[in-house]
Amino acid sequence: MKTMFRRTPVLKDCPTHYCPGCGHGIAHRLLAEVIEELGIQDRTIGIAPVGCAVLAYNYLDVDMIEVAHGRAPAVATGMKRCNPDKVIFSYQGDGDLAAIGTAEIIHAAHRAEQLTVLFVNNAVFGMTGGQMAPTTVLGQVTATTPQGRESNGQGYPLQVSELLALLPGAIYVERCALSSVPRIRQAKAALKHAFELQMQGAPGLSLVEILSPCPTYWRMSPSEAMQWIEDHMSKVFPIGRLKDAGKDD
Amino acid sequence: MGRAEVKNTTERILMCGNEAMAEAAILAGCDAYFGYPITPQNEISAYMAQRMPEEGRVFLQSESELAAINMVFGASATGKRSMTSSSSPGISLMQEGMSYLAGAELPAVVINVMRGGPGLGNISPAQGDYFQATRRGGHGDYKTIVFGPSSVQEMADCTSLAFELADQYRMTVEILADGLLGQMMEPLTLDQKPRRTLPPKDWALTGRKGREQNIVRSLWLGDGVLERHNEKLQAKYREVQEKEVRCEEYRLDGAEIVVVAYGIVARIARAAVDRGRDAGIPVGLIRPITLWPFPSQQISRAAAELRLFLTVEMSSGQMVEDVRLAVAGQAPVLFYGRMGGGIPSADEVLEKIRQLTLSTRV
Numbered sequence: 333m334k335t336m337f338r339r340t341p342v343l344k345d346c347p348t349h350y351c352p353g354c355g356h357g358i359a360h361r362l363l364a365e366v367i368e369e370l371g372i373q374d375r376t377i378g379i380a381p382v383g384c385a386v387l388a389y390n391y392l393d394v395d396m397i398e399v400a401h402g403r404a405p406a407v408a409t410g411m412k413r414c415n416p417d418k419v420i421f422s423y424q425g426d427g428d429l430a431a432i433g434t435a436e437i438i439h440a441a442h443r444a445e446q447l448t449v450l451f452v453n454n455a456v457f458g459m460t461g462g463q464m465a466p467t468t469v470l471g472q473v474t475a476t477t478p479q480g481r482e483s484n485g486q487g488y489p490l491q492v493s494e495l496l497a498l499l500p501g502a503i504y505v506e507r508c509a510l511s512s513v514p515r516i517r518q519a520k521a522a523l524k525h526a527f528e529l530q531m532q533g534a535p536g537l538s539l540v541e542i543l544s545p546c547p548t549y550w551r552m553s554p555s556e557a558m559q560w561i562e563d564h565m566s567k568v569f570p571i572g573r574l575k576d577a578g579k580d581d
Numbered sequence: 582m583g584r585a586e587v588k589n590t591t592e593r594i595l596m597c598g599n600e601a602m603a604e605a606a607i608l609a610g611c612d613a614y615f616g617y618p619i620t621p622q623n624e625i626s627a628y629m630a631q632r633m634p635e636e637g638r639v640f641l642q643s644e645s646e647l648a649a650i651n652m653v654f655g656a657s658a659t660g661k662r663s664m665t666s667s668s669s670p671g672i673s674l675m676q677e678g679m680s681y682l683a684g685a686e687l688p689a690v691v692i693n694v695m696r697g698g699p700g701l702g703n704i705s706p707a708q709g710d711y712f713q714a715t716r717r718g719g720h721g722d723y724k725t726i727v728f729g730p731s732s733v734q735e736m737a738d739c740t741s742l743a744f745e746l747a748d749q750y751r752m753t754v755e756i757l758a759d760g761l762l763g764q765m766m767e768p769l770t771l772d773q774k775p776r777r778t779l780p781p782k783d784w785a786l787t788g789r790k791g792r793e794q795n796i797v798r799s800l801w802l803g804d805g806v807l808e809r810h811n812e813k814l815q816a817k818y819r820e821v822q823e824k825e826v827r828c829e830e831y832r833l834d835g836a837e838i839v840v841v842a843y844g845i846v847a848r849i850a851r852a853a854v855d856r857g858r859d860a861g862i863p864v865g866l867i868r869p870i871t872l873w874p875f876p877s878q879q880i881s882r883a884a885a886e887l888r889l890f891l892t893v894e895m896s897s898g899q900m901v902e903d904v905r906l907a908v909a910g911q912a913p914v915l916f917y918g919r920m921g922g923g924i925p926s927a928d929e930v931l932e933k934i935r936q937l938t939l940s941t942r943v
Binding site: 373374375376377386387389393394395396397398399400403406407408409410411413414415418435436439442 | 639641643645647648651656659663685787789790794796797798799
């Protein structure tokens, strides 16, 4: 009998703690499949963020560390500089990477660290109860923007990928989404490319931003949340390749 | 700056304290150094920037002290010996990382070349970070081993030992120096050899080849799990308290007054003790070398026989609280301190000793 589908061995066989309709499960699986396909499970070290994905090591069967909020790119730098033969990735949410960890991600890119960053943007702080994130879109209701985010006083959604793409040390930046099967397949291809660049020793940082649904704190059904990414979030955070230094030149 | 070719040697060489700690770290097998510029410790990073690449090791100037301590965290998690150095304001920024290092039980060496505070303060020598170092400035119940060296030789020796203690106990070891010691040049020998048999780093993140996944974490969820983790940490700290106290006792024979001082102040106090003895005053010195674990037993023993303690610090009075806890009411504990970069002279300390002699003699 032909096997049509199986769980990648890089994902552990255990129940999930994520909410129904959450995008982290999909993102974890894409990451795990890429690690399996590239044959790097035994030389990969992953970094879990502070946020909903803090327990990523419960699911991903690679060596992992959990670090202070936002500091993953600095921790990754320490690891990679001492272990250039290892494949190092950080998995970070929008609070982690785009709020408290802005300095660390910008400077890791600025130094052209040979790292792979998976940036999960769901426009909200999930773990702490749905507060406004730097990536919260205008008008979006959160626990700390009960009237909807207003630019006057609460600022504009922060487009971190666009910022990073300006830096010579960020060699590959692509924004993807989990809102449809073709988009999920593209996200996987982007992640794979980001890992391949590190494995090839490409001189800089690769980052894949993934627009990911948070039905719980968007107060939507899972299918509505997918549609909201297409209709609203992707208008603020345009999906597509922002930079691929190797190919753009 | 004297550069290049400093190797393990029994010959006496001349170095400043900052460079001596840097070279001692290299001889101790430090794989990676991360740091952010701040005075008065910049000789360390300049030295490391030159010497670490010569040894094929990692030097990196970070974007902040927050990043530096987290780079140490990352390097250490992969089993490498790593360190950072800074001065007071920068060490404040590292407190978050030091709490995580403690929670995750990662070895690390942190050098604090103290300057005057609070705030930006100044760049003169001070000892105002004693509480931060010995009470820990980060959140949670944890400890770091703290050395308070008082000579360039001892700065090198403590740095060398720090790497071994860090690996043995999976803890952060902080060298609490000051701007005077850091800048001061003295002869020393750099005859650094591994002393201890250390446990294998089977917890390190090296890729899970041939074994189960390793996880380095400080998050412990579940009923009672974090309490058990804390109990394990505290048991380790008790072992350190039992085994790793270091302290020098000087001219305690017949002493009725004991000066307690550490770091550069202990050098000054030693001169005051010598002059006092020359003048017939029965005074001695207890010099804690480890500030945590603190030599409480040595001080308590001395308190049973002695009349009076004088703690001298370049602070408003921080270590004096540990002295009082150790003395536990057996004898009066007095204090003399200078702050904000003020350095007490030996004559100043001697004058204090004289005043105490007069005021307490019957």
